[in-house]
Amino acid sequence: MTTLSSVKTTSGLASVLAMVVMGLALMFVAGHAQSATLHDAAHDMRHATGFPCH
Amino acid sequence: MFQRMLTGALFAGCAAGLIAALLHFAFVQEVILLGERYETGELSHFQGSAPEAPADHAHEAGTANDHANGAEAADPNALTRNGLTVLFTILIYVSYTGLLVAGFGLAETLGKRIGAVEGILWGIAGFVSFQLAPALGLPPELPGTVAADLGDRQVWWWGTVALTGTALALLAYGHHAWKYPLAVGMLALPHIIGAPSIDEYYGVAPPEVGAMFSARVLGVGLVVWAVLGWFAGQLWERSRTA
Incomplete structure (x- = not known):
């Protein structure tokens, strides 16, 4: 039982970690990356969510 | 999950x-x-x-x-x-x-x-x-x-988000009494350090x-x-x- 529950916990934590990485990556691309195209496209929303822009 | x-x-x-x-x-x-x-x-x-x-x-x-x-x-x-x-x-x-x-x-x-x-x-x-x-x-x-260096502001932004989020989670779910001083310290730290700023206003x-x-x-x-x-x-x- 202990082994089963610890396997479940480990798999749960791995899923959580994967989700965190995906969320952070998307936030970086949409909100922080400074390529000119991305910046121009996301410009109004970066200002309107308070991300540091320019 | x-x-x-x-x-x-x-x-x-x-x-x-x-x-x-x-x-x-x-x-x-x-x-x-x-x-x-x-x-x-x-x-x-x-x-x-x-x-x-x-x-x-x-x-x-x-x-x-x-x-x-x-x-x-x-x-x-x-x-x-x-x-x-x-x-x-x-x-x-x-x-x-x-x-x-x-x-x-x-x-x-x-x-x-x-x-x-x-x-x-x-x-x-x-x-x-x-x-x-x-x-x-x-x-x-x-x-x-016009604002301070973008990279500095982004670092301060990420640091503030991480410290504030962790402090709130600690306040909500922590079990020990030391969570209060620790969380308050984490909430205050970015503002004690201060956000990157410039000396004049150009707006x-x-x-x-x-x-x-x-x-x-x-x-x-x-x-x-x-x-x-x-x-x-x-x-x-x-x-x-x-």
């Missing part, structure tokens, strides 16, 4: 992003466009200011703004610009929701149940972490505002416009985060019992 989190992030994030876009166009976009007209020099703060300036100023701004709205509607670039704003609003809110449901997943792994009510509280905590606390040092800026837009922009951004953010948390919590609970 990963699929449950991903589904929640996509559904709740898209819904919240659409609501955010709606509120953005209702309250925020007109202030951005007005700020840009000062940035480009089309409007000038205190231009020809006379003793009766306040009334004249308001009248001029009102008239000019009506004109701007007409021009905006006829501008073919406006459709692309606003379409991209909707797209990126959804992307940003999906990313917020992804991190929120990752928190739900972590809570469940540690034996905590999250439903709609907890979701609202988590959503408000998300707003405080991602928008309110960073805004104390780096208030949402009208386009055209060309009237302070009223900048203040209106910051207030509306934060107001819209609070509403959308609360709805996002409620919806994500609701989905999370339903997918657990399903």
Whole structure:
């Protein structure tokens, strides 16, 4: 039982970690990356969510 | 669990992003466009200011703004610009929701149940972490505002978000008495260090416009985060019992 529950916990934590990485990556691309195209496209929303822009 | 989190992030994030876009166009976009007209020099703060300036100023701004709205509607670039704003609003809110449901997943792994009510509280905590606390040092800026080095501001922003979010989680779920001084210290630290700033102000837009922009951004953010948390919590609970 202990082994089963610890396997479940480990798999749960791995899923959580994967989700965190995906969320952070998307936030970086949409909100922080400074390529000119991305910046121009996301410009109004970066200002309107308070991300540091320019 | 990963699929449950991903589904929640996509559904709740898209819904919240659409609501955010709606509120953005209702309250925020007109202030951005007005700020840009000062940035480009089309409007000038205190231009020809006379003793009766306040009334004249308001009248001029009102008239000019009506004109701007007409021009905006006829501008073919406006459709692309606003379409991209909707797209990126959804992307940003999906990313917020992804991190929120990752928190739900972590809570469940540690034996905590999250439903709609907890979701609202988590959503408000998300707003405080991602928008309110960073805004104390780096208030949402009208386009055209001159500020400190971008890299420094981004580092301060990420640090403030991480410390504030961790402190709130500690306050909510910590078990030991030392959580209080530790959390207060984490909440205060970014503001004791201070956000990167410059020694002078170069803003060309009237302070009223900048203040209106910051207030509306934060107001819209609070509403959308609360709805996002409620919806994500609701989905999370339903997918657990399903």
